[in-house]
Amino acid sequence: LNEELCHSEIGKHATVFLALINTNLNVMSWSSAGHYPAPLVNVDNEWQWLESNGLAVGIMPDNIYTGIQTQWQQEFWLYACTDGLFELWADATLSEKEKKWKELVESKQVNPQSLASTLKLDGLVDIPDDITFLSVNYSHERR
Numbered sequence: 001l002n003e004e005l006c007h008s009e010i011g012k013h014a015t016v017f018l019a020l021i022n023t024n025l026n027v028m029s030w031s032s033a034g035h036y037p038a039p040l041v042n043v044d045n046e047w048q049w050l051e052s053n054g055l056a057v058g059i060m061p062d063n064i065y066t067g068i069q070t071q072w073q074q075e076f077w078l079y080a081c082t083d084g085l086f087e088l089w090a091d092a093t094l095s096e097k098e099k100k101w102k103e104l105v106e107s108k109q110v111n112p113q114s115l116a117s118t119l120k121l122d123g124l125v126d127i128p129d130d131i132t133f134l135s136v137n138y139s140h141e142r143r
Helices: 002-007 084-088 094-106 112-118
Strands: 016-022 027-033 040-043 046-049 068-071 075-081 133-139
Touching (some): 040 068, 040 094, 046 094, 084 094
Antiparallel strands (some): 027 068, 075 133
């Protein structure tokens, strides 16, 4: 994707977060090409940010993207959003925006209905950017 975008004539780049989740092995293999804000994961009750490990695609054709693995024992949560959410909080600093997002995620109330209500998205007509959310949960009880 990176190489094709670099050699195209559209002159654009894109951020990408790619994750492959193996529920048989309880492993997520992932890579992030400049995606911000970083996804948040809860692995066995510990929250962590999945920081970007590469440039956005479409900037440098020879850039190499490495995969990173995260493993869990019992339960796994992944939350991601686009930066359009942060643009709603225009008066906050970047660290305040990250803190606010993490607090929402840690409450595990991040579903479409609760988010729309909490963020007062219902009825918004003029938003600065798209807002997209992703939530993945997997619980595996070992016998």
